[in-house]
Amino acid sequence: xxxxxxxxxxxxxxxxxxxxxxxxxxxxxxxxxxxxxxxxxxxxxxxxxxxxxxxxxxxxxxxxxxxxxxxxxxxxxxxxxxxxxxxxxxxxxxxxxxxxxxxxxxxxxxxxxxxxxxxxxxxxxxxxxxxxxxxxxxxxxxxxxxxxxxxxxxxxxxxxxxxxxxxxxxxxxxxxxxxxxxxxxxxxxxxxxxxxxxxxxxxxxxxxxxxxxxxxxxxxxxxxxxxxxxxxxxxxxxxxxxxxxxxxxxxxxxxxxxxxxxxxxxxxxxxxxxxxxxxxxxxxxxxxxxxxxxxxxxxxxxxxxxxxxxxxxxxxxxxxxxxxxxxxxxxxxxxxxxxxxxxxxxxxxxxxxxxxxxxxxxxxxxxxxxxxxxxxxxxxxxxxxxxxxxxxxxxxxxxxxxxxxxxxxxxxxxxxxxxxxxx
Amino acid sequence: xxxxxxxxxxxxxxxxxxxxxxxxxxxxxxxxxxxxxxxxxxxxxxxxxxxxxxxxxxxxxxxxxxxxxxxxxxxxxxxxxxxxxxxxxxxxxxxxxxxxxxxxxxxxxxxxxxxxxxxxxxxxxxxxxxxxxxxxxxxxxxxxxxxxxxxxxxxxxxxxxxxxxxxxxxxxxxxxxxxxxxxxxxxxxxxxxxxxxxxxxxxxxxxxxxxxxxxxxxxxxxxxxxxxxxxxxxxxxxxxxxxxxxxxxxxxxxxxxxxxxxxxxxxxxxxxxxxxxxxxxxxxxxxxxxxxxxxxxxxxxxxxxxxxxxxxxxxxxxxxxxxxxxxxxxxxxxxxxxxxxxxxxxxxxxxxxxxxxxxxxxxxxxxxxxxxxxxxxxxxxxxxxxxxxxxxxxxxxxxxxxxxxxxxxxxxxxxxxxxxxxxxxxxxxxxxxxxxxxxxxxxxxxxxxxxxxxxxxx
Numbered sequence: 001x002x003x004x005x006x007x008x009x010x011x012x013x014x015x016x017x018x019x020x021x022x023x024x025x026x027x028x029x030x031x032x033x034x035x036x037x038x039x040x041x042x043x044x045x046x047x048x049x050x051x052x053x054x055x056x057x058x059x060x061x062x063x064x065x066x067x068x069x070x071x072x073x074x075x076x077x078x079x080x081x082x083x084x085x086x087x088x089x090x091x092x093x094x095x096x097x098x099x100x101x102x103x104x105x106x107x108x109x110x111x112x113x114x115x116x117x118x119x120x121x122x123x124x125x126x127x128x129x130x131x132x133x134x135x136x137x138x139x140x141x142x143x144x145x146x147x148x149x150x151x152x153x154x155x156x157x158x159x160x161x162x163x164x165x166x167x168x169x170x171x172x173x174x175x176x177x178x179x180x181x182x183x184x185x186x187x188x189x190x191x192x193x194x195x196x197x198x199x200x201x202x203x204x205x206x207x208x209x210x211x212x213x214x215x216x217x218x219x220x221x222x223x224x225x226x227x228x229x230x231x232x233x234x235x236x237x238x239x240x241x242x243x244x245x246x247x248x249x250x251x252x253x254x255x256x257x258x259x260x261x262x263x264x265x266x267x268x269x270x271x272x273x274x275x276x277x278x279x280x281x282x283x284x285x286x287x288x289x290x291x292x293x294x295x296x297x298x299x300x301x302x303x304x305x306x307x308x309x310x311x312x313x314x315x316x317x318x319x320x321x322x323x324x325x326x327x328x329x330x331x332x333x334x335x336x337x338x339x340x341x342x343x344x345x346x347x348x349x350x351x352x353x354x355x356x357x358x359x360x361x362x363x364x365x366x367x368x369x370x371x372x373x374x375x376x377x378x379x380x381x382x383x384x385x386x387x388x389x390x391x392x393x394x395x396x397x398x399x400x401x402x403x404x405x406x407x408x409x410x411x412x413x414x415x416x417x418x419x420x421x422x423x
Numbered sequence: 424x425x426x427x428x429x430x431x432x433x434x435x436x437x438x439x440x441x442x443x444x445x446x447x448x449x450x451x452x453x454x455x456x457x458x459x460x461x462x463x464x465x466x467x468x469x470x471x472x473x474x475x476x477x478x479x480x481x482x483x484x485x486x487x488x489x490x491x492x493x494x495x496x497x498x499x500x501x502x503x504x505x506x507x508x509x510x511x512x513x514x515x516x517x518x519x520x521x522x523x524x525x526x527x528x529x530x531x532x533x534x535x536x537x538x539x540x541x542x543x544x545x546x547x548x549x550x551x552x553x554x555x556x557x558x559x560x561x562x563x564x565x566x567x568x569x570x571x572x573x574x575x576x577x578x579x580x581x582x583x584x585x586x587x588x589x590x591x592x593x594x595x596x597x598x599x600x601x602x603x604x605x606x607x608x609x610x611x612x613x614x615x616x617x618x619x620x621x622x623x624x625x626x627x628x629x630x631x632x633x634x635x636x637x638x639x640x641x642x643x644x645x646x647x648x649x650x651x652x653x654x655x656x657x658x659x660x661x662x663x664x665x666x667x668x669x670x671x672x673x674x675x676x677x678x679x680x681x682x683x684x685x686x687x688x689x690x691x692x693x694x695x696x697x698x699x700x701x702x703x704x705x706x707x708x709x710x711x712x713x714x715x716x717x718x719x720x721x722x723x724x725x726x727x728x729x730x731x732x733x734x735x736x737x738x739x740x741x742x743x744x745x746x747x748x749x750x751x752x753x754x755x756x757x758x759x760x761x762x763x764x765x766x767x768x769x770x771x772x773x774x775x776x777x778x779x780x781x782x783x784x785x786x787x788x789x790x791x792x793x794x795x796x797x798x799x800x801x802x803x804x805x806x807x808x809x810x811x812x813x814x815x816x817x818x819x820x821x822x823x824x825x826x827x828x829x830x831x832x833x834x835x836x837x838x839x840x841x842x843x844x845x846x847x848x849x850x851x852x853x854x855x856x857x858x859x860x861x862x863x864x865x866x867x868x869x870x871x872x873x874x875x876x877x878x879x880x881x
Contacts, residue, residue: 012773019775023677026670030694030749033742040712041704224589232583233590246593251796251866252859253803255830256600259855262837263603285596292593318579346701349805349830353837375703382707382810390711397704404699 041401045394051183051196052143053135054109054172058089058117060128067128077122086117089134094168104164110137110196135179140195140388142169146178150387160387186395190361191372191380195388198381200396202363206276206356206371207345213280213367214344218287219337223326225288226295226333231321250289257286258350266354274355274370282354283344290343294336298329303422331418335411342407346400348375374400428479428550432557436472439561443467446568458574465578470564473581475557482549490541494534604856611849615647620853623648626816626827628836628847647850649857651816655733655826659808660801662737662822663744667797670741671748672790678749679756680778691753698746706810709739714811721823729813734822736812740804744797751793755786755876788876795869799862805830829858 062072065080072080090105090113091097097105106113113136120134121127141160144150146169156163172178189199225246233239261282265271271278302325310320351357357376364371372380378396381389444464447456456463494515495508503511511531517523518535519542568574612620625648674694678687714735721728759782767777783790813825814835827835836851 012776016773016775019778020677020681023673023681026673027677027690027694029670030674030697030742030745031690034693034697037700037708040708221589221592224586225592228583228586228590232586242590242594245597247870248863248866249593249597251799251862252600253799253805253830253862255803255805255833256604256855256859256862258837259833259852260596260600260603263607263852264599267603285599288596289593316575316579318582342699346699346703348701348703349809349834352834357838375701378701378703378707379806379810382710393707397707400701400704404701408699 041394041397045391045398047147047149048186048391048395049183050147050180051185052138052146053179053181054093054138054142055133055135055177055179056089056093057131058085058120058134059131060121061085062129064088072128074122074125077125077128080118082114082118082121086114089113089117089136093172101164104162105168108139108142108165108168110139110194112137112197137185137196138178140386143196144387144391145169146173146180147391149391186392190363191359191377192361193359195384195386195392198389198392200374200377200399202360203372203374203377203396204399205364206279206360206376207373209276209364209367209371210280210283210351210356210373211341211345213277214283214287215337215341217281217284218291218340222288222291222337223295223333226292226299227321227326229292230296230299231325232317246289246292250293254286254347255349255353257282258353260285261350261354272368272370274358274360275368276356276364276371276373277367278354279351279356279371279373280367282350283347286347286350287340287344290340291333291337294340295329295333298332298336298419299325301332301422302328328420331414331420335415335419338407338411338414342404342411345403345407346375348379351376352379374403424546425483428553429476432472432475432479432553435557435561436468439471440464440468443564443568446565447574450568450571454571457571462574462578463568466574467561467564467568469578469581470560471557474560475553478556479549479553482553486545486549490538490545493541494538497530497534497537600859604852604859607849607852608856611846611853614846615850619645620647620649622650624650624818626651626832628832628850647846647853649829649854651818652827652829652832652854653857654818654820655812655816656802656828656830658820658822658826659733659737659740659812659828660798662734663740663801664794664798666738666741667744667748667801668794671745671797672752674745675749675752676756676778676783679753680774680782691750694749695746697743698750700743702743702804702806703810705739705743706806706808709735709807709811713739717823726823728823729825731811731813731825732823733812733819733826736808737822739811740801740807743804743807744801747797747800748793751796752786752790755789755793755873756782758789758877759785786876788872788879792869792873792876795865795872799865799869802865803830803858803862805834809834829854833858 061084064084065082067076067080069076087102087106090109091102093105110116116136117134138146141150142165145152145161145166150159150161152159152166161169169178185197186199187204188201189197190202191200192198229239229242233242261278265278265281266273271281306324306328307320310324311317315323351373356370356372357380358370358372359380360370360372362369374396378393378400381393381396441464443466444460446467447460447463450456451460491512495512498508498511511534514523514525514531515534515538518527518531519538623645625645627646674690678691682690710731714730714732717732717735717738718728718730721732763781763785764777767781772780808828808831812827812831814827814831815825816827816832817824819826833851833854836847
């Protein structure tokens with residue numbers, strides 16, 4: 001082999017190695033992004049599952065609570081005045097503070113502290129008249145300081161927590177009076193304007209209702225349509241037209257479905273705004289083509305020998321389909337449905353357009369109550385300026401991703417466990 | 424009331440199934456049946472419930488319009504506009520329901536009385552007619568059961584119609600989309616010239632907001648120019664494709680041609696996770712992490728970077744699209760027949776030369792199709808842009824500035840309470856229809872290309 005040929009060959013081999021390397025880099029980049037993304041979300045979000053409490057002492061002083069009877073009933077306790085004792089419980093933290101600066105201490109706990117003191121007593125009425133330790137929800141700013149998400153070394157006027165509050169915080173922390181416990185209220189509270197109180201209960205229920213409505217509308221229609229198109233439809237122009245329609249519908253941007261929901265469901269049918277009912281129907285229109293396509297694929301996968309055997313036994317076309325083909329195709333259809341629903345679960349834009357972005361601070365009990373949904377909640381919180389919401393958004397994302405993973409796992413399991421292999 | 428009626432119909436339907444089957448077994452004792460007994464049950468049940476339910480739903484759909492026309496007939500001589508009539512009707516309805524809180528005049532009071540009267544009449548008539556239809560059809564069906572007619576065929580034909588109707592749902596949704604968009608968009612183009620919309624370069628709809636009354640037509644002319652949005656949409660989509668095409672295509676090729684079975688088994692689903700992450704999550708990530716990151720790098724290079732730059736939104740969108748391109752091109756490349764590869768190897772070509780000179784050209788139509796699908800996806804993507812790119816519509820080609828898109832503007836306009844009839848709201852629908860047309864166009868081309876390609880190798 002002469003020199004020129006060898007050079008050329010080496011060049012070609014180098015090009016080969018380079019090309020392969022590019023492919024590996026591309027895959028590496030995609031995986032790297034996924035890793036960075038997951039790391040960012042989890043490292044920001046995991047602190048939201050911890051809640052910071054301030055421990056102080058409260059004196060359930062009958063006089064200050066304006067209770068006049070000797071043996072107050074629960075109802076008396078319910079109607080008692082808690083403002084003074086709750087206030088005192090906070091100012092007790094630093095008795096040397098002049099009275100006009102009391103607000104600085106009060107601002108260290110969530111604005112519901114009076115309610116928390118009240119609930120504490122109502123749970124244990126025997127504490128009346130005693131001085132007992134109590135834990136109060138820390139304000140979101142203090143919560144962020146405690147979790148280390150908030151820089152302490154910037155100038156005081158740029159901080160939401162001032163030097164005095166930091167001093168008290170350090171003192172309490174040293175005494176062990178700052179507690180960090182699992183944040184149950186994140187799962188049981190509805191949305192709130194205050195980051196320390198905001199939870200995902202309302203949006204979670206909204207999501208559950210929307211997905212159920214979506215399932216109830218899209219699954220039956222999609223399965224029936226798929227059966228027709230795969231088993232009964234004559235080969236003609238109209239059937240082609242329906243098929244083209246379904247394929248195009250699957251690629252229409254989701255926001256257009258939101259416009260449809262707004263222009264038809266709300267404006268023409270006058271369905272109630274901001275509710276999971278409308279949200280679910282809108283999502284079901286979006287999921288419909290996905291499920292139809294999945295159901296058709298799994299009907300197609302049933303081998304013709306099954307149909308021929310049934311027909312040979314004297315079954316009609318309808319009986320063959322309903323008794324044999326459809327049951328055999330169900331695992332594939334179901335896993336396709338779950339994947340379609342998982343897509344709908346993460347959808348945000350159409351729900352915003354039909355008004356599910358309204359601030360809802362009650363937990364919806366039915367599909368016709370106003371509600372948000374998890375992805376919309378992510379959007380709402382991420383638009384909030386308060387620092388405390390950043391970790392809430394990340395935690396909400398973790399919950400949402402958890403659901404998506406569960407649904408996809410379910411789809412996989414159904415597919416692998418129940419689907420028959422024909423060959 | 425309606426619920427009671429529906430449950431009554433359904434209850435009768437279910438019970439007539441058992442009744443029909445029973446009747447069939449009685450016939451069976453004396454003569455041979457022409458179908459299985461359960462088909463007699465189905466037959467009776469269908470005839471019992473279906474006509475009644477159809478009449479019921481048609482009635483429920485048309486009743487409100489008819490009642491409205493009856494009520495508003497009294498006001499026709501007063502030369503009122505459509506909106507005023509609507510307002511009066513809302514008042515009358517509220518008054519009749521006892522939820523009205525405003526001045527009540529005699530005229531309204533009369534109408535409310537009439538409304539209640541008509542509503543009652545309509546309700547009673549509905550019950551009578553629905554039940555009458557039910558009884559008539561039930562007795563007809565019962566007659567044919569008695570005669571031992573063939574029962575399976577009509578039941579199956581009915582089922583087939585049900586299946587057919589379900590398959591029309593997709594068509595109905597498309598029609599619904601087109602009409603709801605067109606309806607509002609046409610009204611928008613009555614107040615804003617279509618020319619100003621498509622070629623105007625200044626988008627600032629908030630300017631037209633005027634409390635009570637019509638905005639100045641001169642203002643309207645200059646506020647709804649959609650060119651900055653079209654440009655922004657394609658600009659961000661372009662940035663996204665700059666990220667997604669190289670990475671997606673190369674990883675697709677690698678997975679299809681180089682990867683071992685094991686790598687493929689794990690890498691492919693992991694990359695596809697990127698497609699399953701909700702877009703709002705990408706939006707949050709772009710706004711909170713990528714945006715500031717891009718800004719920091721830009722500032723350290725001495726560049727002026729907006730914290731909501733088109734680059735950040737586009738790049739994150741590109742990452743979202745990677746799996747679409749990689750999966751689709753993987754499929755397309757795997758579909759290229761093996762003998763093309765074998766021929767190339769036999770000539771002494773290396774693997775990469777085979778890919779570049781033989782497989783890639785053979786798979787090109789399919790790859791182009793998948794890229795077009797990805798572009799349509801990028802154009803329709805909403806949440807990333809809403810959260811990470813700006814909301815002000817700048818006409819710019821600088822990726823470091825903020826820009827806005829069609830989808831983002833639709834959200835901006837329609838978030839919160841909307842007033843139908845307001846040109847701003849209608850503008851959102853006009854944007855919606857342009858988005859629909861663009862994506863439809865891309866999809867149709869992509870699907871045709873892919874279909875043609877598949878046919879070639881099958």
